[in-house]
Amino acid sequence: MSALWLERLTYAYPGASAPALRDVTLCVEEGELVVLAGRSGSGKSTLLRLASGLVPHVHGGSVHGAASVCGIDVREHGPSELAAVAGSLFQDPETQIVMGTVRNELAFPLENRGESPAAIARGVEEAALALGIAHLLERPTHALSGGELQRVALAAALVGRPRLVLLDEPTSQLDPVAGDELIGLLRRLNEEWGTTILLAEHRLERCLAAADRVIAMADGRIACDADPQGFLAWAHDHAPALETPGARLLAQAGLQPPPVGVKQARQTLRLNGALPEPDRSGLALLRAGPVGSGCAHDRLPAVARASSPPPARSASPAALRLRGVWHEPRHSMPILRGVDLAIAPGERVALMGRNGAGKSTLLRHVAGLALPTRGRIETGGRVALLLQNPNDYLVHERVADEAPVDALEAVGLAGFADRHPRDLSGGERQRLALAIVLGGEDVEAPALLCLDEPTRGMDRAHKADLAVLLGRLAATGTALLVATHDPEFAAGVADRVVLLADGAPIADGAAADVLSGGWYFATETARILRGSGGALDPDAGAALVRAQLAGAALDPPPADPHPAAPPDPRPTEVRRR
Amino acid sequence: MPAKRSASPLHAARAAVGCALCAALALPALLFDSPLVLGAVVLAALAVGAAAGAGRALRRALLLAAPFALVIALLNPLVTHNGLTVIARLGEAPVLGRIDVTLEALAYGGVLGLRALALIVCAALYAAVVDPDEVLRLFRRVSFRSALTATLATRMVPVLQRDGRRMADAQRCRAGAAPSRLALVRAVAAGALDRAVDVAAALEVRGYGSARRPPRSRAPWSRHDLAFAAAALALLALTLGGRLAGAAAFGAYPLLHGAWGAATWALAAALVLVPLVPFLDRRGIEPRGASLAAAWGRR
Numbered sequence: 001m002s003a004l005w006l007e008r009l010t011y012a013y014p015g016a017s018a019p020a021l022r023d024v025t026l027c028v029e030e031g032e033l034v035v036l037a038g039r040s041g042s043g044k045s046t047l048l049r050l051a052s053g054l055v056p057h058v059h060g061g062s063v064h065g066a067a068s069v070c071g072i073d074v075r076e077h078g079p080s081e082l083a084a085v086a087g088s089l090f091q092d093p094e095t096q097i098v099m100g101t102v103r104n105e106l107a108f109p110l111e112n113r114g115e116s117p118a119a120i121a122r123g124v125e126e127a128a129l130a131l132g133i134a135h136l137l138e139r140p141t142h143a144l145s146g147g148e149l150q151r152v153a154l155a156a157a158l159v160g161r162p163r164l165v166l167l168d169e170p171t172s173q174l175d176p177v178a179g180d181e182l183i184g185l186l187r188r189l190n191e192e193w194g195t196t197i198l199l200a201e202h203r204l205e206r207c208l209a210a211a212d213r214v215i216a217m218a219d220g221r222i223a224c225d226a227d228p229q230g231f232l233a234w235a236h237d238h239a240p241a242l243e244t245p246g247a248r249l250l251a252q253a254g255l256q257p258p259p260v261g262v263k264q265a266r267q268t269l270r271l272n273g274a275l276p277e278p279d280r281s282g283l284a285l286l287r288a289g290p291v292g293s294g295c296a297h298d299r300l301p302a303v304a305r306a307s308s309p310p311p312a313r314s315a316s317p318a319a320l321r322l323r324g325v326w327h328e329p330r331h332s333m334p335i336l337r338g339v340d341l342a343i344a345p346g347e348r349v350a351l352m353g354r355n356g357a358g359k360s361t362l363l364r365h366v367a368g369l370a371l372p373t374r375g376r377i378e379t380g381g382r383v384a385l386l387l388q389n390p391n392d393y394l395v396h397e398r399v400a401d402e403a404p405v406d407a408l409e410a411v412g413l414a415g416f417a418d419r420h421p422r423d424l425s426g427g428e429r430q431r432l433a434l435a436i437v438l439g440g441e442d443v444e445a446p447a448l449l450c451l452d453e454p455t456r457g458m459d460r461a462h463k464a465d466l467a468v469l470l471g472r473l474a475a476t477g478t479a480l481l482v483a484t485h486d487p488e489f490a491a492g493v494a495d496r497v498v499l500l501a502d503g504a505p506i507a508d509g510a511a512a513d514v515l516s517g518g519w520y521f522a523t524e525t526a527r528i529l530r531g532s533g534g535a536l537d538p539d540a541g542a543a544l545v546r547a548q549l550a551g552a553a554l555d556p557p558p559a560d561p562h563p564a565a566p567p568d569p570r571p572t573e574v575r576r577r
Numbered sequence: 578m579p580a581k582r583s584a585s586p587l588h589a590a591r592a593a594v595g596c597a598l599c600a601a602l603a604l605p606a607l608l609f610d611s612p613l614v615l616g617a618v619v620l621a622a623l624a625v626g627a628a629a630g631a632g633r634a635l636r637r638a639l640l641l642a643a644p645f646a647l648v649i650a651l652l653n654p655l656v657t658h659n660g661l662t663v664i665a666r667l668g669e670a671p672v673l674g675r676i677d678v679t680l681e682a683l684a685y686g687g688v689l690g691l692r693a694l695a696l697i698v699c700a701a702l703y704a705a706v707v708d709p710d711e712v713l714r715l716f717r718r719v720s721f722r723s724a725l726t727a728t729l730a731t732r733m734v735p736v737l738q739r740d741g742r743r744m745a746d747a748q749r750c751r752a753g754a755a756p757s758r759l760a761l762v763r764a765v766a767a768g769a770l771d772r773a774v775d776v777a778a779a780l781e782v783r784g785y786g787s788a789r790r791p792p793r794s795r796a797p798w799s800r801h802d803l804a805f806a807a808a809a810l811a812l813l814a815l816t817l818g819g820r821l822a823g824a825a826a827f828g829a830y831p832l833l834h835g836a837w838g839a840a841t842w843a844l845a846a847a848l849v850l851v852p853l854v855p856f857l858d859r860r861g862i863e864p865r866g867a868s869l870a871a872a873w874g875r876r
Contacts, residue, residue: 052782053781053782054778054781054782057781058781078781078786079778079786080781080784080785080786080787081786081787082782083781083782083783083784083787084784084787086782087782088782092775094736094739095736095772095775095776095778096775096779097779098776098780099710099713100708100709100710101708101710104710108785111717112783112785112787142736156783157782160784364746367750369749369750384750384752385750386750387743387746387747387750389743389747392740392744392746392747393748393750395748395756395760395761395763395764396760404753422767433747436750436752436753437750437751437752438752439751440752440753443752443753446752
């Protein structure tokens with residue numbers, strides 16, 4: 001029996017001018033781990049909501065075609081009945097927690113099924129152990145961090161041992177460590193429990209290695225349904241915005257097959273003698289080695305920029321200067337511990353660290369929403385802060401009432417003046433919130449713009465748009481301080497990265513140094529190339545690899561006595577384009 | 578104000594007993610007009626909250642409710658024309674007509690305000706010491722949907738509080754002029770509705786809509802259950818007995834009159850002391866300062 005089966009299914013939300021799903025035919029077999037890819041608004045979330053029964057039973061709208069989950073007709077049976085076979089986890093864990101303690105939250109689905117107290121106790125214990133949250137069982141749910149809430153919500157979705165688990169961007173609020181752990185956990189559940197998993201995700205580089213199959217959606221239709229490698233090949237030709245950094249890196253270096261993960265990318269590079277040694281400077285290779293193509297020269301500035309040291313910290317006047325800033329709540333541990341930080345005008349700084357490291361608290365202090373218990377904060381002018389949820393800024397009925405026309409023009413929303421803010425897409429709302437905090441020409445331009453997780457739930461194309469917008473702002477002299485969990489975005493937007501842990505900076509340096517040397521807080525390109533040359537993005541990485549290949553062509557590496565297994569068993573094996 | 582698990586005999590008691598105690602505390606506020614009894618109810622609720630480790634939450638509720646009670650107290654003499662002792666003549670006003678403020682109407686306004694304060698503090702005590710999840714279990718056998726609605730209303734309070742704080746922060750970050758209060762109220766209402774829809778969706782996918790009747794719990798009654806149940810029954814007996822005996826009588830119109838004798842004072846004192854008696858037995862309860870919440874914080 002199929003875990004999910006759709007036959008020519010078309011669905012439109014109530015009052016919508018166009019269907020959200022169009023003529024979708026799909027069959028997900030039991031035991032598969034399927035990744036749903038696609039840009040924002042492509043229909044991924046609607047498909048998941050259909051599989052959970054929320055569409056059409058809660059959201060309304062019109063459905064044509066057939067759909068069943070584990071043999072249960074979705075059109076006939078609502079989400080409560082489907083809950084017996086399908087567990088769901090959506091983006092915002094806070095709205096999915098309904099009980100007061102973690103133990104009660106996990107017991108709730110089992111109680112709804114009328115299980116005996118003994119069965120409930122056992123189910124709760126097993127789910128808590130499986131997700132590593134046994135220590136949280138007696139904690140009140142309102143006291144959990146975002147990452148903990150997400151795990152609890154996942155445990156609540158799994159506690160009834162559903163045959164199908166539906167997840168909509170479950171890692172969007174998690175730091176890289178917690179995100180990787182969650183994907184690993186899903187793979188384990190899939191392998192050990194045989195649970196079918198349907199996972200919608202924007203950061204594909206995180207989950208493709210664990211997937212059996214990828215379904216790409218575009219405009220409500222299935223645009224590609226293939227194994228991860230087939231999907232990457234398709235994305236290269238048809239949807240570059242969905243291509244992972246690793247796949248782009250190898251494609252630009254002229255290597256195949258497209259890698260589904262870091263390990264496979266390294267194998268491909270190693271087999272071609274193009275994997276730079278971590279102790280050899282890729283930059284030196286670029287400069288010293290025989291560069292084979294003009295492209296390498298074109299890419300050199302990107303590498304050089306990434307490797308350059310951060311601007312002088314002593315630049316005066318500073319856009320921001322923190323001296324020994326502490327935040328010590330009366331009834332809990334300190335959140336900030338003696339933070340010293342200076343940011344020069346126009347400097348672009350990414351603030352990274354795991355959930356609860358103190359990033360948001362630091363931004364709130366900088367923007368004056370909180371006062372330090374010790375230390376001083378000096379700013380070179382107005383500080384604008386864009387908080388995590390753009391919806392919190394939207395209080396008017398028209399976009400034009402929210403922000404002045406010139407601010408709307410600056411963020412590219414001039415044509416949306418008469419729209420209702422809640423009708424905008426997620427990326428557009430983010431830009432509108434940015435216009436609100438930046439203000440118009442009648443307001444002093446901010447000396448510093450702080451952004452708290454601005455890419456949460458954004459697809460890669462929207463992130464790129466935002467990075468361009470922020471780059472334009474920085475060019476006018478506004479300094480940027482961006483708290484983010486997304487290393488790829490940090491690499492694209494920042495020239496300096498500050499890594500925060502337990503309320504204090506533990507690393508502060510050029511993006512190329514900080515983001516290329518770690519396991520978690522590193523871009524996929526840096527992880528593939530093991531930090532060589534400080535290359536962070538696929539363009540810079542490909543330049544490095546081409547230089548390495550050119551060097552290898554002149555000086556072939558000695559034969560490897562223990563060659564790695566080829567990543568793809570197909571007869572083409574690894575070949576250059 | 579979410580129920581916070583503290584190490585106290587009241588938190589150790591079952592939800593049914595906690596509900597009964599809060600209801601028994603609130604009942605005199607509904608049946609008596611005597612300011613002394615109403616004040617005793619406020620004092621008793623605050624004392625019980627403090628003894629249960631929820632003193633701060635109750636003080637906050639009291640401070641939030643005080644202006645509301647004051648408005649009631651001041652409004653009554655403007656809209657009520659009863660009473661014989663005129664203390665101020667404010668002239669004619671549209672709709673209200675001639676306004677003569679009487680001492681009796683002012684005093685009865687105070688009674689109404691005090692009653693509102695007492696009920697709000699009792700409700701705050703309930704929210705602070707009774708676990709809503711247990712209330713859900715308690716009443717789901719009777720009416721699951723009603724129980725869940727009531728429980729979620731409690732659960733939504735902290736969520737909406739956080740939403741409100743976030744929205745207030747966002748408005749402080751605006752570069753231009755602050756939006757009007759009306760726009761803010763509209764946005765908060767829309768946000769609350771969005772939240773409600775999200776929570777409804779979460780409930781559906783957890784199987785709430787097809788909830789089956791759960792098996793009956795067979796947990797034995799603890800000494801704390803018995804002690805607080807006895808206190809609730811004693812409060813009920815005091816309230817009904819006092820009412821039937823005509824103790825603590827009070828009337829505002831046409832002239833102020835009331836019983837201020839020993840019986841009234843004894844009733845008020847008993848209302849304060851009876852619910853505190855079970856707190857004397859702290860066997861099996863962690864010592865102060867080592868509450869579960871503190872233990873969670875250390876992990």
